Amino acid sequence: xxxxNDILFEINNLEVSYGSIAxxxxxxxEVRKGEIxxxxxxxxxxxxxxMRAISQLLKAKSGSIRFKDRELTSMPAHKVVRLGISHSPExxxxxxVLTVEENLMLGAFTRSRVNQKTLRWIYELFPRLExxxxxLAGTLSGGEQQMLAIGRALxxxxxxxxxxxxxxxxxxxxxxxxxxxxxEIANSGVTILLVEQNAKAALxxxxxxYVLDVGTIAIxxxxxxxxxxxxxxxxxxxxxx
Amino acid sequence: xDIFLQQLAxxxxxxxxxxLVALGYTMxxxxxxxxxxxxxxxVAAAAFVGLTVYTQIMGEATxxxxxxxxxLLTAIVMACIGVVLxxxxxxxxxxxxxxxxxxxxxGASLMIQNGIMLVWGPQMRIFPELVPxxxxxxxxxxxxxxxxxxxxLSLVLMVxxxxxxxxxxxxxxxxxxxxxxxxxxxxxxxxNRVIALIFIIGSSLGAVGGxxxxxxxxxxxxxxxxxxxxxxxxxxxxxxxxNIPGAMLGGMLLGLFNAFIAGYISSTWADAFTFILLIAxxxxxxxxxxxxxxxxxx
Ligand SMILES: Nc1ncnc2c1ncn2[C@@H]1O[C@H](COP(=O)(O)OP(=O)(O)OP(=O)(O)O)[C@@H](O)[C@H]1O
Ligand SMILES: [Mg+2]
Numbered sequence: 001x002x003x004x005n006d007i008l009f010e011i012n013n014l015e016v017s018y019g020s021i022a023x024x025x026x027x028x029x030e031v032r033k034g035e036i037x038x039x040x041x042x043x044x045x046x047x048x049x050x051m052r053a054i055s056q057l058l059k060a061k062s063g064s065i066r067f068k069d070r071e072l073t074s075m076p077a078h079k080v081v082r083l084g085i086s087h088s089p090e091x092x093x094x095x096x097v098l099t100v101e102e103n104l105m106l107g108a109f110t111r112s113r114v115n116q117k118t119l120r121w122i123y124e125l126f127p128r129l130e131x132x133x134x135x136l137a138g139t140l141s142g143g144e145q146q147m148l149a150i151g152r153a154l155x156x157x158x159x160x161x162x163x164x165x166x167x168x169x170x171x172x173x174x175x176x177x178x179x180x181x182x183x184e185i186a187n188s189g190v191t192i193l194l195v196e197q198n199a200k201a202a203l204x205x206x207x208x209x210y211v212l213d214v215g216t217i218a219i220x221x222x223x224x225x226x227x228x229x230x231x232x233x234x235x236x237x238x239x240x241x
Numbered sequence: 242x243d244i245f246l247q248q249l250a251x252x253x254x255x256x257x258x259x260x261l262v263a264l265g266y267t268m269x270x271x272x273x274x275x276x277x278x279x280x281x282x283x284v285a286a287a288a289f290v291g292l293t294v295y296t297q298i299m300g301e302a303t304x305x306x307x308x309x310x311x312x313l314l315t316a317i318v319m320a321c322i323g324v325v326l327x328x329x330x331x332x333x334x335x336x337x338x339x340x341x342x343x344x345x346x347x348g349a350s351l352m353i354q355n356g357i358m359l360v361w362g363p364q365m366r367i368f369p370e371l372v373p374x375x376x377x378x379x380x381x382x383x384x385x386x387x388x389x390x391x392x393x394l395s396l397v398l399m400v401x402x403x404x405x406x407x408x409x410x411x412x413x414x415x416x417x418x419x420x421x422x423x424x425x426x427x428x429x430x431x432x433n434r435v436i437a438l439i440f441i442i443g444s445s446l447g448a449v450g451g452x453x454x455x456x457x458x459x460x461x462x463x464x465x466x467x468x469x470x471x472x473x474x475x476x477x478x479x480x481x482x483x484n485i486p487g488a489m490l491g492g493m494l495l496g497l498f499n500a501f502i503a504g505y506i507s508s509t510w511a512d513a514f515t516f517i518l519l520i521a522x523x524x525x526x527x528x529x530x531x532x533x534x535x536x537x538x539x
Contacts, residue, residue, distance in 0.1 A: 057423050077426040086427075093424040095417055106417050109410070110429035156429065 008033040008191055009085075009160055014063035016046075016053045023049045025215040026063065031160070036182075036192040038202040038223070041212035042235070047195040048090045050212070051164045054193075055087045056080050067160070082110050086158035090165050090195075092149040096138025100129055103137050103148055107155030115157060121188075122151040125181045143174035150178070150185075160191040167198045179205055203227050211235075243381040248504035249497070254388040254457065256496020257395030261450035262473030263480065263488035264402065265443030271419040271483035272432075272439050273335075275342050279326060279349035281470015283319060283444055286353055287451030288368060288461040289361045291315040295369050308371045315452060316445035323444025324437050332433075350466075357463040365462045368455030391453050398446060399489050406485055411438065419483065472499075475519050481532020490530060 009031040016024040024046045031037045041047050052058040054065055056077040065072040067083055081087075086107075095103050104122065108114045123130035126147040132140060137148055146166055153161055166182065167175040179201055186192050196202035203209055203223045210220040211232060219231060226232045262284050269277045294314045299307045330349040334342045375386035406412040417425040418435045425432055454469060455461050472495065480491025498518055502511045522529065 055427060057426060076431070077423075078429050078431045081427065081429040089424065089427060093421055093427075095420045095424065097420060098416065102413065106413055106425075106428045106430075109414065109417075152428075 006033045007031070008068060009193070010064075010066045011050075011054075012064045012066075014050070014053060014065060015061040016049050016058055017061050022061075023215055024053065027210075027212070027215070027217050029210050029217065029220070031191060031193055033159075033191055034186075034189065035208065036186050036194060036206045038199075038206035038209040039193065039195045039212055040197070040199045040202060040209055040226075040232075042197070044214070045212040046215045047212055048164055051087065051090070051162050051193075051195055054080075054085065054162060081156050081158070084157075084159035085162065086153040086156050086160070087162040088149045088153040088164065088166065090168065092142075092145045094137040094140075094145050094148050094152070096136065098137060099134055100137055100140070100148055101133040103152050104129070104133075104155050107152035110156050114155070118155060118157055122154055125184060126151055143170045143178065146170055146174075146178060147181075150182075154185065154190075158190060160193065161185065162193050162195075164195045165197060166194070167196060167201060175201065199232065200227075244504045245501075246379075246382045248500040250382065250384050250388055251504075252497035252500030253493065254391050254496070255499060256493035257392050258450050258453045258457070258469070258492075259473050259476045259496050260399065260489045260492025261395055261446045261453070262469060263477040263492045264399075264485065265447040266474050266477040267480070267482050267485060267488040268415075268439045268443045270477070271485070272415065272422075272436055273331065274339070275331060276346060276474070277331075277443075278343070278346040278470075279330070279353055280443065280447055281468075281473065282350050282353035282357070282466035283323065283326075284447045284451040284454070284469055284473075285461070285463065285466030286322070286357050287315050287319045287448035288455040288465075289357055289366070289463075290318050290448075291452045291455060292361075292366060292368060292461070294318075295371070301369070303369070303371055303373075311371065312449060312452060316448045319444045319448035319451075320441040323440035323447075326444075327436060327440045332436075354464055354466065361463065363463060365460045368459050368461050370459075372456055387456055391457060394449070395453075398449065402442065402446070403486065403489075411435075415439065472515070475515060478529055479519065479522050481529030484529070484531045487529055487531035494530075 007030050011027060011029050013026045013028055014024055015022065015026050027050065039047050039050065049058060053060050054072065056072060056075055060073045067085055070083060072080060095106065104119065105114060128144055129147055129151055132144065137145065140148060150163065150166065163182065166178055170178070182192065183205060194202055194206060203226055206223045208222050209226045211218045211226070219226065219229060262280070265280045266277060269275060291311055294311050295301060298314065299311055326349055330345045331342060334345055372387045372390055377384050406415060414425065414430045414435050415438065417428060417430055418432050422432050473492065476491040476495040477488045478491070479495060480487030480489070495515065499511045499515060502514045
C-alpha cells in the first residue's frame, strides 16, 4: 500500500518466441514499488510466457527486463530469485513427493538459513499449511497447493512476487480466501505482479492492470479505469452493453 | 543350509557391487530422464585406472594407506571424467529429442570402451591383490576378507549417500531437480551444478564398484562394463529407476537372486533367470519396487 513513484521493475519492447512462433510481440510495462499490477488476458494471450521470461525460464528474443536497474535477460534463471523476485508458477508446480515443510524449506534455498519469522508469517497467512506440514504436497487439495506455492515463493523474502493464475482450478470460496491473503502480502510491503484470467477478482485487488491480447498490450490503466472500460467488460467480464 | 548361507554371503557381496553401480544409473535418470549407457564402461575404466594408479603412482604398495589412496585417486579421476562426459555428450543435447541423447550415450559408451582398449590393450589384465587373502571357515561356509570389505564399505557409502540426499541442502536441491527442474530453478537452484554433482557422485560410486569388481573377480577386460553395467541397470529398474533407496534394494536383491540361482540351479542359468525376474517384476509392478514417480513426469 506504500505506493511511490519509484519504478521497481520495467519491461521494454519484450519479444519472446517459441521457435518461429512469436508469443510476445514487443510489450512494455512497469511496476512501482508497493503496487499490485495485474496482467489480464484470454487463454493463449501470452501471460505465462511473460512471467517465464521474467524469471528467465524462457529467454527473450529481444527487449529488456530490468529490476532495480539490473538487467535480467542476460542472467541464468537461478540467479533471479537472489535479486528479490520470486515466482509462484502457473499450475502451482509444488514438489509433490516432498512434504509441505520440505517445499517451504526449498523456497528458502537461497538463504543461508531459514528465516523463522517469515515461516511463522506464512503459517499465519495460511494456517492450513502448518496443519499439513508433514503431509506430501501432492496429496493437498488444489487450493492448498496454491497456498503452498505462494508460501514457498515468500520464503525467499522477495521484494516482488510473481503470481501466475492463483485462482486456476480452485473452488470460489478458496479463491476468495487466497485473494484476501494476497492483499495481506501486499500490505506487508511486497510488490506484486499478478496474472489472472479471472479479471474481475484481479481488478478488485490490483492498483493497475494491463490487458494482453495475442502477444501485445491492448489496453492498460488503473484498475477502476479497466473495470469501467466497456472493451474490458465485453471481452473479459462477460458483460454486454 | 550351508548352501543357503554361503550363497547369502556371496549374494550380498555381488549385490553391493550392483547397488553401487546402479546408483549411478538411477541418479542420472532421476534428474535428467536419461539412461547413461556409458556408466557401465566408466565402471570398467575405473578398474583399469585403479590398476595404473597401483603400478605407476603407488609403486605396487598394498598397505592400508596405499589402498585408500588408490580408491580415492581412482574415484577422483572417474568423477572428473564423468563431469567431462556430461559436458560433452549430454549437456549440448539437454533440450534435444530424447533419442538424440540415447544415441549420444551409446556413442560415449563405445568411445570409453575403445579408449580402455587403446590404453590398456584388448587382453584380460589381472587386478592386484589389494586386500590380503584371508578366509574364515564358519562350518562349511567360507567368507573372505574381500567380501567383508566390499559389503561394509558399500553399506557405509550407501548410508552416507542416503543421509546426504535426505539431510543436506544440496541433497534437497538434487531431490527438487529430479522432481521439476524449472520449479527448482525458481527456488534459486543451479540445475547445471546439480547435474555435475550427480555425475561426480555417480561416477565415484561406480569407480568404487569397478575396483570391487577387480578385487573380487581379479580378471578385468575392456568390455566388461557392458555385462556389469547391464546387471546394475536391471537392478536400478527392479528397485524403481530414479529412486535412490530403490537402486540399493534392487542391487542387493539382484545379487542375492543371482547367487541363489547359481547355488541351487546353475550359474550358467543365472543370466537367463535374471531377465525372467526383470520381466516378472515389470509385469507385476512396472515402476519397480520403490518407484512411483517414474510415470509422473510428462
Ligand atoms: N512450450 C511452448 N511451445 C510452443 N508454443 C507455446 C509454448 N507455450 C506456450 N505457447 C504458445 O504461446 C502462446 C502464449 O501462451 P501462454 O501460455 O503464455 O498463454 P497464457 O496467456 O498464459 O494462457 P492461459 O491463460 O491459458 O494460461 C500460446 O499461443 C501458446 O500456444
Ligand atoms: Mg498461463
